[in-house]
Every structure is written in C-alpha cells, then in structure tokens.
Amino acid sequence: MxxxxxxxxxxPPPSGAIEALTIELSKRVNRQFPDAVIQVxxxxxxxxxVLRGRKTDRxxxxxxRQETWESADEWFSTE
Known part of the structure; x- marks a missing residue:
C-alpha cells in the first residue's frame, strides 16, 4: 500500500515539518499496515x-493522519 x-x-509548515510528519506518520501507519509506504x-x-488499499483502510x-497532525506538539519541535 x-x-x-x-x-x-x-x-507551508515550519522548516523540518515535512520530514518530521513523514517519520511520525510512518510509525503510526506501519503499526496497522506494516507494508505501507508513506510520502508527504x-x-x-x-x-x-491511499493506493492499493480498501475504502476501510483509507x-x-x-x-x-488527523490524530498525528493534532498531536504535533508532542512529536515536532522547531528547535
């Protein structure tokens, strides 16, 4: 997938946000879908x-994705 x-x-989000979001989203999605490849x-x-996934997967x-974005204060630092 x-x-x-x-x-x-x-x-655009703050500097480094794309990379941090890719890493955090990959961690979270790969718990449910180990074969998923994430690109931001x-x-x-x-x-x-969502390519090669079912409607329920999407x-x-x-x-x-929504939970990850809403919890950005926990995993993203601009420092």
Missing amino acids: RVEVTIDKTK RYASANGLS DLIEEI
Whole structure:
C-alpha cells in the first residue's frame, strides 16, 4: 500500500515539518499496515491518497493522519 499526503504549498509548515510528519506518520501507519509506504509532499492543495488499499483502510489512515497532525506538539519541535 502507498499513502501520499499532500500539503498546500501556498501555506507551508515550519522548516523540518515535512520530514518530521513523514517519520511520525510512518510509525503510526506501519503499526496497522506494516507494508505501507508513506510520502508527504507539497502540492496545490491538502489531500490524502491511499493506493492499493480498501475504502476501510483509507478511513483508518485518515483517522491516523488527523490524530498525528493534532498531536504535533508532542512529536515536532522547531528547535
């Protein structure tokens, strides 16, 4: 399975956030889907794509992505 998260390039996050999000999201998603490959990149809009996954997989990954983003204070530091 391949998971791609896109972030709106007109509203970039702080420096290092893309890399940190990729690492944290990979940890969390790989607990449920060990074969998943995670990519976070800039695009023209925010989005989530799940390739070679079921609808229920996408829904679960969306929940994981949301929880990861909401808990950024715990895993991301700008220092």
